[in-house]
Amino acid sequence: MGIVVNACWACIRNTVLNIWFIAAFVPFIVLKYWLESRRKVLETKGRLDGQTYIVTGCNKSVGFLTALELAKRGARVLMACRNLGSAHQARNAIVYLSGNEDVDVYRLDLSSFWSVKHFVKDVQESEGRLDGIIFNAGVGILKNKLTKDGLPLIWQINHYSPFMIVQLLHGFMKKSKSAQIVFVTSSAHHFSKFDGNDLMCEKTLCPWTVYCDTKLANILTANTLAEKLKDTGITVNSVNPGLVNTQLLRRFRNYYLQAILGSLLDFYGKSEIDGAATTLTVALEPRLKSVTGKYFSNCKESSCVSRKVKDRQLAERLWEQSDPTELTFPSKALNYLCEDDRCCSKTLEDFLLGGDAARRRPHLNRSRVFRGKF
Numbered sequence: 001m002g003i004v005v006n007a008c009w010a011c012i013r014n015t016v017l018n019i020w021f022i023a024a025f026v027p028f029i030v031l032k033y034w035l036e037s038r039r040k041v042l043e044t045k046g047r048l049d050g051q052t053y054i055v056t057g058c059n060k061s062v063g064f065l066t067a068l069e070l071a072k073r074g075a076r077v078l079m080a081c082r083n084l085g086s087a088h089q090a091r092n093a094i095v096y097l098s099g100n101e102d103v104d105v106y107r108l109d110l111s112s113f114w115s116v117k118h119f120v121k122d123v124q125e126s127e128g129r130l131d132g133i134i135f136n137a138g139v140g141i142l143k144n145k146l147t148k149d150g151l152p153l154i155w156q157i158n159h160y161s162p163f164m165i166v167q168l169l170h171g172f173m174k175k176s177k178s179a180q181i182v183f184v185t186s187s188a189h190h191f192s193k194f195d196g197n198d199l200m201c202e203k204t205l206c207p208w209t210v211y212c213d214t215k216l217a218n219i220l221t222a223n224t225l226a227e228k229l230k231d232t233g234i235t236v237n238s239v240n241p242g243l244v245n246t247q248l249l250r251r252f253r254n255y256y257l258q259a260i261l262g263s264l265l266d267f268y269g270k271s272e273i274d275g276a277a278t279t280l281t282v283a284l285e286p287r288l289k290s291v292t293g294k295y296f297s298n299c300k301e302s303s304c305v306s307r308k309v310k311d312r313q314l315a316e317r318l319w320e321q322s323d324p325t326e327l328t329f330p331s332k333a334l335n336y337l338c339e340d341d342r343c344c345s346k347t348l349e350d351f352l353l354g355g356d357a358a359r360r361r362p363h364l365n366r367s368r369v370f371r372g373k374f
């Protein structure tokens with residue numbers, strides 16, 4: 001009798017524990033499926049035949065898939081990358097997957113104004129037209145050292161250099177009947193406390209806060225530019241790609257923190273192609289060709305922006321302080337070394353299917369690659 005009672009009690013206890021255990025996980029799983037059900041994918045059928053587009057930082061992740069899709073839609077793609085080795089591999093992959101050979105690599109290191117000026121000169125001398133620039137390149141949680149131009153690294157890569165490129169190239173873009181500029185920003189701009197006073201990061205030391213400030217700066221710049229270029233046929237918009245598990249958000253020194261964040265992003269985040277979908281919608285959708293000064297998220301226009309985005313005085317102050325001709329560079333020593341100029345994989349197949357790419361880019365599996373789709 002005692003054995004039967006004990007067995008029944010153990011059975012009930014285990015069942016209750018199992019139910020508690022499952023119940024504890026249900027909200028997380030429901031949240032995942034709720035997020036996925038709200039996620040929009042690239043639907044537009046728009047094409048860019050005969051048009052030339054620059055995509056910055058497109059040797060990997062979201063930028064790579066953006067450039068690939070533009071090539072598939074007939075555009076001439078200028079890949080503006082700092083790491084020429086992996087950029088050429090990415091170019092070969094794009095040509096192979098899209099069947100479009102009109103893809104070229106240009107060297108651009110956004111942490112150096114010298115490189116920016118050379119890049120602009122090369123584009124002006126080699127290209128007959130320019131119909132769009134997608135400012136995708138960006139850095140996130142990086143130790144915020146000074147560049148050789150004496151500016152905070154994250155600010156120079158994410159804001160000053162794109163600003164300078166626009167200043168130097170918008171005249172050239174006016175040759176096209178209509179053109180567009182897209183800034184890839186982030187919902188992280190909501191966390192920005194930027195008041196226009198600390199562009200040298202003397203008080204703001206945390207790299208995450210600096211990243212948020214620069215992403216707010218992207219939207220403020222896009223909106224101000226949109227106004228200034230109103231009657232020129234050039235539209236300017238900003239897009240939030242959403243959370244994607246890329247290197248950008250995983251640069252913590254602490255291995256455990258990196259692993260936890262990586263797993264969370266894998267579980268809740270978007271795939272890289274979904275991350276590229278909003279930028280591609282803005283670039284490709286014919287109905288959006290005349291839309292300017294807007295913020296896009298989840299493949300549609302969104303009004304979910306921080307209050308600071310509407311602060312016109314802040315936008316003006318940022319604009320004045322970003323003017324390359326007005327910048328005064330403090331003479332601080334160069335202490336930044338590119339950490340990412342590392343060896344890269346050797347073959348096209350390695351690039352598409354090897355190591356990290358295979359884990360995080362399952363849509364590039366063999367059968368799909370051979371069908372030329374992702």
Ligand SMILES: NC(=O)c1ccc[n+]([C@@H]2O[C@H](COP(=O)([O-])OP(=O)(O)OC[C@H]3O[C@@H](n4cnc5c(N)ncnc54)[C@H](OP(=O)(O)O)[C@@H]3O)[C@@H](O)[C@H]2O)c1
Pocket residue numbers: 056057058059060061062063080081082083086108109110111135136137138139157184185186187240241242243244245246247248249340
């Ligand atoms: N991932 C997300 O969850 C997320 C969320 C919101 C917004 N975003 C935005 O999306 C954009 C792309 O991010 P991602 O996640 O694809 O990041 P990623 O995987 O780290 O790629 C960043 C790209 O920028 C390039 N880059 C970095 N520093 C550069 C420099 N000094 N000069 C030229 N290119 C440089 C990188 O080139 P190298 O290979 O040479 O480093 C790489 O191609 C960024 O603007 C980011 O702020 C991302």
